[in-house]
Structures are given as structure tokens and as C-alpha cells.
Amino acid sequence: xxxxxxxxxxxxxxxxxxxxxxxxxxxxxxxxxxxxxxxxxxxxxxxxxxxxxxxxxxxxxxxxxxxxxxxxxxxxxxxxxxxxxxxxxxxxxxxxxxxxxxxxxxxxxxxxxxxxxxxxxxxxxxxxxxxxxxxxxxxxxxxxxxxxxxxxxxxxxxxxxxxxxxxxxxxxxxxxxxxxxxxxxxxxxxxxxxxxxxxxxxxxxxxxxxxxxxxxxxxxxxxxxxxxxxxxxxxxxxxxxxxxxxxxxxxxxxxxxxxxxxxxxxxxxxxxxxxxxxxxxxxxxxxxxxxxxxxxxxxxxxxxxxxxxxxxxxxxxxxxxxxxxxxxxxxxxxxxxxxxxxxxxxxxxxxxxxxxxxxxxxxxxxxxxxxxxxxxxxxxxxxxxxxxxxxxxxxxxxxxxxxxxxxxxxxxxxxxxxxxxxxxxxxxxxxxxxxxxxxxxxxxxxxxxxxxxxxxxxxxxxxxxxxxxxxxxxxxxxxxxxxxxxxxxxxxxxxxxxxxxxxxxxxxxxxxxxxxxxxxxxxxxxxxxxxxxxxxxxxxxxxxxxxxxxxxxxxxxxxxxxxxxxxxxxxxxxxxxxxxxxxxxxxxxxxxxxxxxxxxxxxxxxxxxxxxxxxxxxxxxxxxxxxxxxxxxxxxxxxxxxxxxxxxxxxxxxxxxxxxxxxxxxxxxxxxxxxxxxxxxxxxxxxxxxxxxxxxxxxxxxxxxxx
Numbered sequence: 050x051x052x053x054x055x056x057x058x059x060x061x062x063x064x065x066x067x068x069x070x071x072x073x074x075x076x077x078x079x080x081x082x083x084x085x086x087x088x089x090x091x092x093x094x095x096x097x098x099x100x101x102x103x104x105x106x107x108x109x110x111x112x113x114x115x116x117x118x119x120x121x122x123x124x125x126x127x128x129x130x131x132x133x134x135x136x137x138x139x140x141x142x143x144x145x146x147x148x149x150x151x152x153x154x155x156x157x158x159x160x161x162x163x164x165x166x167x168x169x170x171x172x173x174x175x176x177x178x179x180x181x182x183x184x185x186x187x188x189x190x191x192x193x194x195x196x197x198x199x200x201x202x203x204x205x206x207x208x209x210x211x212x213x214x215x216x217x218x219x220x221x222x223x224x225x226x227x228x229x230x231x232x233x234x235x236x237x238x239x240x241x242x243x244x245x246x247x248x249x250x251x252x253x254x255x256x257x258x259x260x261x262x263x264x265x266x267x268x269x270x271x272x273x274x275x276x277x278x279x280x281x282x283x284x285x286x287x288x289x290x291x292x293x294x295x296x297x298x299x300x301x302x303x304x305x306x307x308x309x310x311x312x313x314x315x316x317x318x319x320x321x322x323x324x325x326x327x328x329x330x331x332x333x334x335x336x337x338x339x340x341x342x343x344x345x346x347x348x349x350x351x352x353x354x355x356x357x358x359x360x361x362x363x364x365x366x367x368x369x370x371x372x373x374x375x376x377x378x379x380x381x382x383x384x385x386x387x388x389x390x391x392x393x394x395x396x397x398x399x400x401x402x403x404x405x406x407x408x409x410x411x412x413x414x415x416x417x418x419x420x421x422x423x424x425x426x427x428x429x430x431x432x433x434x435x436x437x438x439x440x441x442x443x444x445x446x447x448x449x450x451x452x453x454x455x456x457x458x459x460x461x462x463x464x465x466x467x468x469x470x471x472x473x474x475x476x477x478x479x480x481x482x483x484x485x486x487x488x489x490x491x492x493x494x495x496x497x498x499x500x501x502x503x504x505x506x507x508x509x510x511x512x513x514x515x516x517x518x519x520x521x522x523x524x525x526x527x528x529x530x531x532x533x534x535x536x537x538x539x540x541x542x543x544x545x546x547x548x549x550x551x552x553x554x555x556x557x558x559x560x561x562x563x564x565x566x567x568x569x570x571x572x573x574x575x576x577x578x579x580x581x582x583x584x585x586x587x588x589x590x591x592x593x594x595x596x597x598x599x600x601x602x603x604x605x606x607x608x609x610x611x612x613x614x615x616x617x618x619x620x621x622x623x624x625x626x627x628x629x630x631x632x633x634x635x636x637x638x639x640x641x642x643x644x645x646x647x648x649x650x651x652x653x654x655x656x657x658x659x660x661x662x663x664x665x666x667x668x669x670x671x672x673x674x675x676x677x678x679x680x681x682x683x684x685x686x687x688x689x690x691x692x693x694x695x696x697x698x699x700x701x702x703x704x705x706x707x708x709x710x711x712x713x714x715x716x717x718x719x720x721x722x723x724x725x726x727x728x729x730x731x732x733x734x735x736x737x738x739x740x741x742x743x744x745x746x747x748x749x750x751x752x753x754x755x756x
Contacts, residue, residue, distance in 0.1 A: 092749070096742050099557055103495065103546035106462040106488040109455040111159060111437030114467075115167040116447035120190075122146070122161050122170055123455075123465060124437070125487065129157035132172060134190060140465070140485050148174035148186045148195040157183070162208040162217065164257075165447070171198075171208050171217050171257075184262065185217060185255055197262045198255045204228055205253075207277075207438070211284040214257065218287070220275060221253035221265065230354060231297040231654055234696035234728035243653070249274050249294050252287060254310070269306075270314055276300055276354055277439075279335050279344075285310055288335045288344050288366075297698065300354040301331055301656040305346065307366055317368040320348070326360075326575070327371060329660055333357045334383075334439065340390045342366055343414050347382055348373075350579050350660055352537040352618070357383045357440045358571035358578065361395055361408070365415045374408065374421050381539070381571035381578065383441040388449045390414075394470075396434070396441040398539055398572040400511045401500045403441060404429035405452060407470060428468045429476050431500060432458035433543040453484070457544035459498035459515070459553075462488035495556035496520055498542060503599040505592040508580070511572065512565035512596050513540055515556040516604070517754075527610030527752045528561035528600065530593060530633075534617035536569035536585075537578055549731060549740050550614050550639055558745055559754030561606050567592035583663055585645075585676040586625040593622070594632065609634065610752035614744060616640050617700055617729065620691075621678070624708050627689060628681035635751035636689040637744045640700040640729055643708035644680075645673040651701045682711040688718035690747040692740050694727030720747075 110130055112123040114137065121137045124130045135143035149156050156176040163170055170190060173183040177197060183205055188195040198217070204225035208217050220229070227233045229250045240246060252275050253265035269275050269289065274296030278289035286309045292299035305318035320327050331351040335344050344366055349359020358381035364371040374393075375382060384396040393408040404426040412419035434456045436444040443452045450469060456478060457463040467482035496516035502509055517526050531552050533540050546553045552562040566572055567589040569581035581589050601608050612635040615623045620641025627636050642648050649655055649666040659665065666673045674680055689712055693705040702723060709721035722743060724736045731737045 092746060093742050096745050097738065100546060100554055100738060100741060103553055103557055105494070106491045106544065109463050109465060109487065111161055112453055112455055112465050113161040113163055113436065113444045114446055114451060114453040115163050116165055117167040118446040118451055119167065121453060121484065122163070124159050124161065130159065132158050132161065134170065137484070146170060146188050146190065146195070148176040148197065150176070160206070160208055162210055164210055165212060165214045171210065173205060173208070185219065187257060198257065198259060200262045200264050209280060211280050212282055213284040215284070216254050216256055218252050218254045218278065218280065220250050221267070222248050222250045223267070229296060231698045232728055232730045234694065234726055235698035243295060247294050250296055251275055252278050252289060268310055269308065273314065274299065276303060277333060277335060279337050281337055282339050282341050288337050290332055290335055295653070298654045298656050301660065303332065305332055305335055305344065305364070317366065318364050318371060323371060326373065326376070327362065334385055336385050336387055338387055338390055345385050345387065345393060347385065349575050350537060352535050352657060355440065356535060356538045358398065358537060360575055361385060361393065363415055372415050372417055377574065379574040381574065384439055384443065386445060394449060396443055398441070399429065400572055401513065401542065402429045402431050403434045403541065405443065405468060427470050428481060430456060430478060431542050432456055432478065433541045458542045459544065460493060462491050462544045464488060494518070495553040501599065503595050505595040506588065508568055508577065508592065510565060510567055510592045510596060512563060513542060514600055515552050515562040517559045517561060518557050522605050525605050525607040526559065526561055527612070527754060528563060528606045529555050529748060530563045530565070530597060530611065530613045532565065532593065532613065532615035532619035532622040534615070534619050536581055536589065536618045537571060539566045539571040540564040549737050550616055550637065550744055551741055554741055561600065561604065563596055563600055565593050565596045582661055583672050586622065589622065590626055590629060594630065597632065612636060612748050612752050614639065620700060624678040625676065627685050627687040628678045631686060633687050635748050636687050637747055638689060638691045638705070638708070639740065640693050640697055641691060641708065642700055642704045644677045644704065646670060646677060647707065648704055649673065651703060653698060679707060679711060682715060685712060685715065685717050688751050690720050690743060692722045692724070692743065694724050694729065694731060696726060697729045699729035
């Protein structure tokens, strides 16, 4: 996967986009490996000019509607953007909310949480320690200065008020040296690996009415790494997903816990111990029912923390066998919220659409056989939606009469929208309540995009096709296939050029771009997501090649100028594809994997691999070998560029080095570019731009946009 996070040492807005996993880079690359500073040819300035022209429009990184539905808070801009609050019915009357002592002081601020009574807003800010440490602040929104609640020394994330409004809980890594998770650049290895310097994320609690800033109370045990949490409805306890440290490795074997604030943690669900389809899989997004008797969550085959999809499950707070509420449903739920004790609102991916559904639970909610009815979609959008917290999460009023979120498509830039249950369902943005006009009149700088589907084996596969800008069907164009990371993720339509390997930029520069969602992706139910288990690179490649055939049959694509690229799992698929077919004339592999066997021993997150491969590499090396590109290296003739960060903790740099070294030995045109101080998700804008420029130059050399 390739997930992007925004950070300083630690960011104030952390969002996960389509997201693979993977391990620790051991050692450093040889000095003769090409560095990121190598100068490309004279076309670079022209390419960079095109890229600059694509990044138009303002980013909305979080939205939060007040529980009473009267006001809206949002963060405009990316990293360190402004917090604005306005009446819901007139966002033009916005006012800045900040912890700054002076009007001209700029602080890095974000991560919003409304007080349950709608009278105050909590957020993190570095105003007290500029460019260093964030602290939690509370603004009464009455013109008085925001009040600092905490004295923190570490990484903080995901603030949430207790239902009674007296406390704010958040995820906290005390003394952290890096953001939590495997996406950030790993610390250089030193000391006793896996034992020294392990950083543990816990739930911390700060009192809202404290007289002065203070260190928070660390509530959860020191020996559990917490990934997500939810308050108990009585404000006296928590439900959370946690595992033994190290946290980067063990999310895939995490358990569901409940705990009184002043009591002991109790594991009520361990997927490794349950029978049925959840056995050995992953869990996320725990949500405590209002009556305190049940916890709903998402469970399924997930390749990355933060890239959530699966079925909706429910379990008694006393433990026991969980119940699958959506078994066989051909969608991928990602976020849930209770509406009373008998209804759930669920945000899910259905094919290429993001949609909101209301479930009705009848009878005993946790007993097998009790009825579940699914309402018609409240909205279904061929685009991306979210409020900036979790994948597909939405902000709602206390009575759930209104859901608010930002949304965009390939054609429409990001704006803030609202949706009301009971309104006439819409299949696009037009039927929503458009609340903002921040990016009015901005036109896309890339070509038209369409949703396609095609048959492959027993599956109907969905994907997106971007046409070249100023497309002329009388001409022939090259095409780039971009494979998403994950594999448990999906391409969703969204505005913008993005960073790294950008489909919009390829389109603007004269290429068709096919973005398939092959088997293993979210959007068509758990059976589809699980269809690539023990089969990496085979069925999913057949799906991709069938998609290429479908596009070539319908559009003016030159079949002799088709290339492939991708990041993370997409990088693996790029490396593997060129060993299996001569269809692709050029390839760019971002943070890829070439050898699953050596990878197993290099990475620090090997827990993710067991659900996919069925056993460890030591118990079944053959299943790893059959999907390793390095074992078929003599079949490669495709010129391949590989790029990777030197501190990548998901797809370690030696995997790219191994592939490059083998291609060079086989006299296949190749380059390897290693970027300093980068993890799996690049954060340096210059590096992200450099990746894109090099990719464009590579494809232009071997399959130029025009002949």
C-alpha cells in the first residue's frame, strides 16, 4: 500500500489513503547505487511545470459538525492549516480558532473534537512549542484565549471527548522519536533489535477542567500497544484494539479489549481463538453500543492498519462468539456508528462508489439468526468521502440527522457536503447539500475519467480509466497501468495530482491511465478481498491484463506502448508482472518486493503475512517462492526503474536493490533511486516530485506519448 501521512516529527493531520505493509531495511545500500540527487535531462523543467499546474485548489483536511448541528469546524489547507468555525448555514462567516497569542502567529494546529454540549472545541497545537511539540487545547469559541490542557512529550493522535464531556482521551506515545506505525521512516537499527527503544502507544486522558496544563493520565497498560479506541457510554471505561509490542508488527494479531478507567484490561475477543470466517483475521473500528451491552467492529482480511474493510461484526461486551452482520454482502464496510441500540450507520465501498447505509438490527443483536435489514443508500458517490479521521469516516450530529464530510471526484475538487437520512438518494455529488465553495470554478488539468468493469475468471472487476488530456480518438496513445497498494485497498476517484506516482499527472502528459481494482481489493465483499490468498501475482495479474484488453478494445490505445507502475503492493505487482509477460514496454516499481522469502526475514511486520500465505516461510517456503519475482528474473526484458526510501519500514530497500541488481546482471535496462530519510510514505515534497519526474522520463524514453 501507499499511505500518506502529514507530520512534523509528528503531524497534526494524519490521514490514510489507499494503503501494503512491510518491514525493516537492514543495513545501508552500496555507494554505487544511484542517489536521488542525480540530474535528469533537460525535459525536467517542462515536466515540473505541468505538475505545478495540476496542484490547484485548497485542501480540506478535516471537518467536524457540532453535535447540536449549529456550527461546523474544518481545517483548510494541509499540514498546519487553519482551523475555521462558522454557522452551518453560512460558512462565509467563518472565524479562525487558534492557540496563537498574536494574530500574526502561525501555529501547526489540527485534529478536532467537539465537546458533547457543542460549546467548545478541542484540538492539538504547537503554539507553546513552535515546530516541536503539540499539546491539547480547548477553545470555548467565545473570543477568550484557547486554554492549554496538557504538557506532552511525545506523539499524540485521535482526540475524543468522553460522553459526559469531562475528559478528552487520545492516543499517545510518550517520549516518541517518530510517528507510530510502519509508514514513517524507521529509526536506524541499533542495539538489541525488537527490544531496545520500543515505543508503545497507549490511551491517555486529560481533564477538561484542570486548573493548569499537566501531563495526561496514561490509562491503558504499559505492555499493550493501542491502535484505536472508543469511550464506554457511561464515560467510565474504554473499548480498544491492542496487541503486545512492537506495535508495527502486531496489529495483525490484535485483540479487542474493554477496561474501566481505573481497572484492569480484559480481552473479550481474540480473532486467533474464534471459529468461523473471522479466525486469524484483523479487527478495527470498535464502537460501543449506547446501552453498553455490545460492541460493533469491522473484521476481515486487511493488509494494513488504517486501510479498513471487511464485514460488520458484533460481540457482547461480556465476550463470546462474534456475529457477522454482513456475511455475503458484496461491499466493504470501513466505518460504523451506532444510532440508538438497534441501528447502525455504515460507511462502505461498493464497487467504485463510497456510500452510507443504515442497518436495522432486530431481536437479540449478538445471536446468530437475528434479522438484519439494510436500508437504501443515503448517498452513493463515485468519489472519495471522509471527515479526516479514519478511512471513510463521517462527522454527524448527535441525533444523526445530518452527516458532514469532504468529498471530491476526478471532475470536482474537494468541498464540504452534508447528507440527511431520508433524503432522496443520490448517485453523485449533485444531490448532496453543498456547504462550502472553497474551490469554486477550478477545472481539472487532466483528462476525463470513467469507471469501467470487465470479466476475469469468475469475477467482474471494476477499475478507473483516465483519458489523456485533450483526447482525440483519431490518434493512438500510450497507456500506463497503475496498480494500487495493499492489496486490501482500492482506488477511489479523487481530485488532484497527489504525490509520487500520480495518475492525473500521467493523464495531463498524454497517457491513458488504467487504475484497476483486481481481486484482493476492497469494494466487492470479503470473498473478493480474500481471492488472492496464496496466489499473489497470478489471479490479480490476470484481472489486470483482462482490463488492459478491455481498454484496448474500446479506446485508441497503442497496444505496443503499454507500461505498468505502482507503489508497495503495486510495486510488487510491477516487479512480478514483468517476469510473467512481455506486454509491458516500460515499468516503474515504487517501494516494491522482489523476493517474498528474503523479505520475510528482513521485515519487522511479518505478522501480516500468515493470513495471506497460510503459514510462515519456514513452514511453507514454496508458497512464498512461487510469487517471488526474483525466481523468474531471466524472463524479464522490460526496462524497469525502481525507487524506494532508505528507511522504508514496509517494503525494505534491499528488496528493490535485489531486483535492480538482478536486472543489471541480466543486461535489462534498469535504474535504482534511493531517497534519503524516507519511509514508506514519502514526506519530502522534493522527493515526491522527483519520483514523478523520473517516472515520466522513464516512460517517455521507452513508450513516448506521441510518435
